[in-house]
Amino acid sequence: MVSLADMKVNEAGIIRKLGGGEQFQAKVHSLNVRVGKKIKKISKLILKGPVVVEVDNTHVAIGLGMARKVFVEVSDEDSSHGQSKRR
């Protein structure tokens, strides 16, 4: 399990754990970042910039500090768009 911050761009997986308090969890839930959801890392901005992920066809920008509290089990196959992963 790695945090969203440590995941590599284009890696996909399933969210297994959310850190932080109740308010943090409620906040990320609102954009469907929940335990059990498929997630793919789309981009990471340079210089401690935010992480962009894809959940359910939607792109979401998450600050790096928040991304550190989202833990993902990375899976090999990237199925979010039926595209094969670049290796």
Place this chain on the structure above:
Amino acid sequence: MKILLMGNPNVGKSVIFSRLTGAHVISSNYPGTTVGFTKGRIWIEGKEAELIDVPGLYRLEPFSKAEEVAAKMLKQGNIVINILDATNLERSLYLTMQLLEQGLPMIVVLNMWDDVKHKGIHLDLEKLQSFLQVPVIPTVAVTGEGIKDLVTHINKVKPYKIHHHTDEERWADIGKIIKEAQTITHRHHTFLEKLGDASIHPYTGLPIAFVILLLCFLIIRFFGESLIEYIMNPFFYRVYGPLIIKLVKIPFPSGIIHNILIGDTANFIESLGLLTTGLYVPFGMVLPYVFPFYLVLSVLEDFGYLPRLAVLMDNLMHHVGLHGFAVISIILGLGCNVPGALSTRILETRREKFIASTLLCISVPCMAQTAVIIGLVGKYGMAYVFLVYGILMSIGILVGMILDRILKGASPEIFMEIPPYHIPHLKTLCKKLWMRIKEFLDEAVPLVLLGVLIINILNILGLMDFLGILAGPIVTRIWGLPPQVIPAMLIGFLRKDVAVGMLAPLHLSVKQLVTASTVLTVYFPCVATFFVLLKELGVKDMAKVAVIMMIVAITIGGVINVLWV
């Protein structure tokens, strides 16, 4: 009867509102366009009802001021129209569940229905309706599809209530609904999606941002200059000017009224007459830039570029105590500070709002002011215009960094949806552009006229010179400007474009023009912005902002005066 339009941000509530009421409200392709609520009236089978466009929210427990407004509105509603993004059903249904627990008569609207097919999503409407037990209506708000169907349901809808659920129960129910009613088939990325990805990757996104912003600047400048040179100036100087001078001279060949109406020189900026300068400033100088600015802004908004710019700029904005979304406030502020100030509502904390408002007032000149700065300072070369903007930007960064250090607490991180790119819908775009231009004219013209009138009265009473003596030391010794600049600063409280325009007859040097333009931006917000901020921040915080502005104005004017030899 009160009908509430509720749903997540950026699902098209405002477009549906416009469709239902015929009223025009601003909508864009990013979350949080509606920060206050808009009311309108609709007629349903002969009965009048009030329709309220509630700011978007993801859940009933509020996180930001805009969401707080929304949660409060719910208590006064009789019927809820819950609008969902059909391409984002799972997430949207959370609010739907919470609303059903409230037990009000409710209609569920699946908007953006045309996108569902493109995205390879199949929704079973009957199953969805049997789960939710309330009417479910698919719509495409921008084209008007499904709106009639929605209207016919409003009168028939009955109250329906489900028992209170816990968070887990809600998601479990939603999971069940999604599993039964939605199937997604995989498909390849479209060109727009690839472009969307490219514009948020650091190595492609930053060059794209640079090109887009440069293009915007060039388009605005080209349009603005051409409109002035080929349309406005010929009209004012060849057609309108000679005509109005002749007409005024018939009843008033000379004297006070003659001077108030058309001034005593033929130059439209310098004459300071109501019918000359008073109309030339808003129509001849400012409108030619306001029009292309809002055209470009509206295209960027509806296309969906702004949230991507917010993501790219996020880490830079953190250095000044803000996060990426504040970029949108700044860009809106470049048009007019008022919508810029209103948009700070979506920022979560008081600290962020305070910093954003301060920076907006200090270092973001509105398009009206920009137009006049280009007109006056640009005569000596665009480099000087860039100098003014460079100075303003540097002050903004510096003040932001200082505020970030001394204000307690940390600013929250960015967490926002990045909507997919949409090709703007032409009719909606034109409507929005027209609304913004009209808003500008409605607000600017009377205030400019009032400003010009006040200048005339002060002149006649001989108060201008008196005021000059009063604030002399700062203006003359620290800033190195003539005391005649002081009336301009007074009028600047009313309208900054008139204030900068008032510098024209003074025949200042380039150095003095740059100093005065900068100081006029920084020293105080214009009256419209002032009252909006007073309401948004409260008396205490607004007073602090004002003090910061004045200190910065005095300092920067002095610095330019000393450093520029």
